[in-house]
Amino acid sequence: MIPAILVIEDDLPMRRVIRSALGGQGYHVWEAGTKRDAISTINKSVPQAILLDLGLPDGSGLEVLKVVRERSEVPIVIISARGEERDQVLALDSGANDYVTKPFREAELLARLRAALRSAAAYAVPLDEHLEIGPLRIHPHERTVYLNGKEVPLTPTEFSLLQVMARQAGRVVTHRHLLREVWGGSYVQDTQYLRVYMRQLRRKLEQDPNSPQLLITTPGVGYRLRVPDA
Amino acid sequence: MSSARPFDERGTSRLRAAKAGASAERVGFLWGALTNVVTTTIAFWVAPHAQLAHLMIIHLLGAVLISTRYGMAVSTFTAVTGALAFDFFCIPPVFAFAMPDPRNVLSFTGMLLVALLVCWLNQGVRQQRAAARASEERTQALCQLSLDLSQVTSAEELFVRAQCHLRELFGEQAELCFTSAEPPVEPDFTTQSIVDHDHALGYIRVKKDGVASERADRRLLLVASADRIADALKLLQLGDAARRAEVATEVERNRNALLSAVSHDMKTPLASIMTAGSSLLASSWKKDAPTRELLETIVQESERMNGLITNLLSATRLESGGVVLNKEIEALDDLVFGVLSRLSGRLSDREVDVDIPADLPMVSVDAVLIDQLLVNLLENALRYAPSGSAIEIRGFAETDAVSVEVCDRGPGIPAAERERVFEKFYRGQAARQNDGGTGLGLTICRAVVQAHDGKIAILSRASGGTKVRFTLPSSAPAPFAAAPSERRTTA
Numbered sequence: 001m002i003p004a005i006l007v008i009e010d011d012l013p014m015r016r017v018i019r020s021a022l023g024g025q026g027y028h029v030w031e032a033g034t035k036r037d038a039i040s041t042i043n044k045s046v047p048q049a050i051l052l053d054l055g056l057p058d059g060s061g062l063e064v065l066k067v068v069r070e071r072s073e074v075p076i077v078i079i080s081a082r083g084e085e086r087d088q089v090l091a092l093d094s095g096a097n098d099y100v101t102k103p104f105r106e107a108e109l110l111a112r113l114r115a116a117l118r119s120a121a122a123y124a125v126p127l128d129e130h131l132e133i134g135p136l137r138i139h140p141h142e143r144t145v146y147l148n149g150k151e152v153p154l155t156p157t158e159f160s161l162l163q164v165m166a167r168q169a170g171r172v173v174t175h176r177h178l179l180r181e182v183w184g185g186s187y188v189q190d191t192q193y194l195r196v197y198m199r200q201l202r203r204k205l206e207q208d209p210n211s212p213q214l215l216i217t218t219p220g221v222g223y224r225l226r227v228p229d230a
Numbered sequence: 231m232s233s234a235r236p237f238d239e240r241g242t243s244r245l246r247a248a249k250a251g252a253s254a255e256r257v258g259f260l261w262g263a264l265t266n267v268v269t270t271t272i273a274f275w276v277a278p279h280a281q282l283a284h285l286m287i288i289h290l291l292g293a294v295l296i297s298t299r300y301g302m303a304v305s306t307f308t309a310v311t312g313a314l315a316f317d318f319f320c321i322p323p324v325f326a327f328a329m330p331d332p333r334n335v336l337s338f339t340g341m342l343l344v345a346l347l348v349c350w351l352n353q354g355v356r357q358q359r360a361a362a363r364a365s366e367e368r369t370q371a372l373c374q375l376s377l378d379l380s381q382v383t384s385a386e387e388l389f390v391r392a393q394c395h396l397r398e399l400f401g402e403q404a405e406l407c408f409t410s411a412e413p414p415v416e417p418d419f420t421t422q423s424i425v426d427h428d429h430a431l432g433y434i435r436v437k438k439d440g441v442a443s444e445r446a447d448r449r450l451l452l453v454a455s456a457d458r459i460a461d462a463l464k465l466l467q468l469g470d471a472a473r474r475a476e477v478a479t480e481v482e483r484n485r486n487a488l489l490s491a492v493s494h495d496m497k498t499p500l501a502s503i504m505t506a507g508s509s510l511l512a513s514s515w516k517k518d519a520p521t522r523e524l525l526e527t528i529v530q531e532s533e534r535m536n537g538l539i540t541n542l543l544s545a546t547r548l549e550s551g552g553v554v555l556n557k558e559i560e561a562l563d564d565l566v567f568g569v570l571s572r573l574s575g576r577l578s579d580r581e582v583d584v585d586i587p588a589d590l591p592m593v594s595v596d597a598v599l600i601d602q603l604l605v606n607l608l609e610n611a612l613r614y615a616p617s618g619s620a621i622e623i624r625g626f627a628e629t630d631a632v633s634v635e636v637c638d639r640g641p642g643i644p645a646a647e648r649e650r651v652f653e654k655f656y657r658g659q660a661a662r663q664n665d666g667g668t669g670l671g672l673t674i675c676r677a678v679v680q681a682h683d684g685k686i687a688i689l690s691r692a693s694g695g696t697k698v699r700f701t702l703p704s705s706a707p708a709p710f711a712a713a714p715s716e717r718r719t720t721a
Contacts, residue, residue: 011498011501011502013499013502014498014501014502014505016502017502017505017506017509018505020506020509021505021509024509024513081494081497081501085556085598086556102497102498102501103497103500103501103503103504103505103532103533103536104501104504104505104508105504105505105508105529106505106508106509106511106512107508107512109505175558190559191558191559191560192559192592192705195559195560195561195564195592196561198561198564199561199563199564199588203588210563210567210584210585210586211567211570211582211584212567212571216567216568216571217564217565217567217568217571218568219565219568219569219597219598219600219601220556220558220596220597220598220601
């Protein structure tokens with residue numbers, strides 16, 4: 001099946017560029033320029049993925065996000081401008097899967113979209129099935145991690161942290177999400193725990209902890225487990 | 231305006247009193263004479279039924295009455311003529327000045343002395359009363375002056391009002407002059423400088439006038455008036471400065487709003503250009519090398535322009551104070567890695583040496599702003615240090631603070647320019663070529679660091695190159711012992 005992507009973006013030239021980029025990859029492209037158009041399109045039929053600009057002329061993209069999430073887990077990638085990090089985080093915490101900051105290269109947009117589509121598929125994988133991301137192999141049942149075939153000893157917290165990120169590999173995971181999943185709901189403000197464990201994880205998994213290639217920081221938002229060639 | 235009412239008559243009463251003094255005295259002599267005529271008539275009429283002592287009391291009464299009302303001359307005149315009339319009409323022999331009875335000489339002398347004594351005492355009371363009234367009038371005049379001057383809105387209005395008051399107080403020849411020059415010295419005039427902390431604002435010049443005691447009064451009034459005018463001038467200048475500052479702030483605010491709106495609008499088409507360019511580039515495997523190069527230029531230059539606009543936006547936002555810090559506990563190494571991975575394409579031909587100890591205290595910062603700070607510092611290093619040279623990033627702890635140094639092997643910044651390069655749009659000597667810089671990068675760095683109560687400086691590097699060090703207060707040590715213990719979770 002050829003996936004249909006709904007592009008919700010008010011700037012016509014930008015929509016045209018995205019349409020051409022996605023079309024070149026063989027996606028079907030649906031378009032909406034306003035919040036109203038977007039919601040009426042979604043009411044008719046849910047696409048395989050949504051690209052959503054947060055600033056729409058007749059309301060916030062966050063409202064569209066809410067409407068979509070009420071009925072579907074379809075992957076949503078936010079398109080936002082720099083300086084809107086707070087809205088990005090809000091969108092991610094409200095169920096968006098990833099974001100891309102304007103201006104972006106075509107390759108970046110496609111990579112984010114692919115990661116979003118893929119991890120939607122990954123969520124369909126049973127929890128105890130092993131995950132393979134680049135040089136990493138993660139066995140949830142045994143709670144073991146192999147780096148280039150060699151087992152790496154991780155503490156339970158380190159393992160949980162890696163596992164949460166691995167299940168959303170290639171996508172950014174917000175601080176809040178990581179803290180909630182690993183430490184529990186009452187620790188969502190305690191980013192310092194996250195910093196310390198991320199440091200430890202990098203020391204164990206990165207070839208050069210001073211030049212991380214796997215665990216990538218996205219300032220003000222969260223972390224991303226990089227998927228090779230994505 | 232309420233203050234435009236005519237000047238109060240009270241201020242002028244002294245002047246009028248002085249003019250009226252001479253004619254009042256003439257009237258006083260007449261009153262003295264008339265009083266004596268009345269007392270003598272009464273005394274003459276009751277004389278057959280009274281003793282000499284009673285007649286003396288009647289004459290004395292007239293002299294005392296006059297002395298409560300008039301000055302020493304009139305009182306003395308009344309006392310002496312009253313005594314003479316007493317002698318002539320009452321002391322036997324009547325209708326003659328002769329006093330054969332020595333007891334009558336005693337009565338006459340006693341009456342004269344008592345009358346003069348009472349005159350003299352009354353004179354003192356009158357003078358005290360006059361002094362009290364003068365002092366009250368002075369106070370009122372000064373109050374009126376202050377009140378009037380406090381309501382003026384321009385130096386011209388102040389001048390006109392003050393001049394008007396001074397003429398009322400010191401006569402038509404009183405002159406006010408606003409100048410920083412020395413007042414001219416003239417023998418007939420008294421001048422009083424108007425000063426504000428040894429800084430001459432002008433002077434008042436009034437004609438010397440009146441008797442010595444009045445001159446002292448006028449002197450006091452003059453000094454006090456000069457003080458009031460100086461206060462009013464100062465107040466006016468402060469008001470002017472405040473208004474100017476307000477206008478400047480408003481202009482700055484409008485400019486920032488305009489810059490902000492324009493830069494935001496510029497980013498939208500730029501984003502389309504960049505994505506479109508990158509799309510063409512991605513599908514250009516079939517195109518020739520020059521085309522690829524042109525497409526690469528479109529993408530890179532849009533990226534660069536976006537960077538410039540971002541800096542411009544940040545500079546205006548940081549400057550107008552409209553930035554709310556979104557602080558979180560961050561590890562600096564984490565932020566550095568974030569920037570390095572984002573700039574990895576452009577850093578590919580450099581050796582980046584990161585030395586940040588794992589136990590470096592964390593900081594409570596706005597990650598997006600610190601990210602921009604680091605990007606700007608690294609972009610400077612990329613721009614000015616030769617390709618292939620090493621860039622070092624070092625972090626170290628200080629007392630209650632954390633410092634990060636970004637060092638390159640570029641031409642360095644001479645000591646004389648190390649402060650100025652942080653100024654808006656200032657470009658260092660070595661940077662004044664067409665290198666794509668705007669002179670905003672370091673300005674933003676400093677604004678970001680200052681927003682976090684930190685410091686930033688350029689230091690000398692012994693072996694050549696530039697070393698920028700910024701210091702941020704470290705957050706309270708994370709209570710890591712209290713961190714939730716390692717627990718199994720099935721996330």
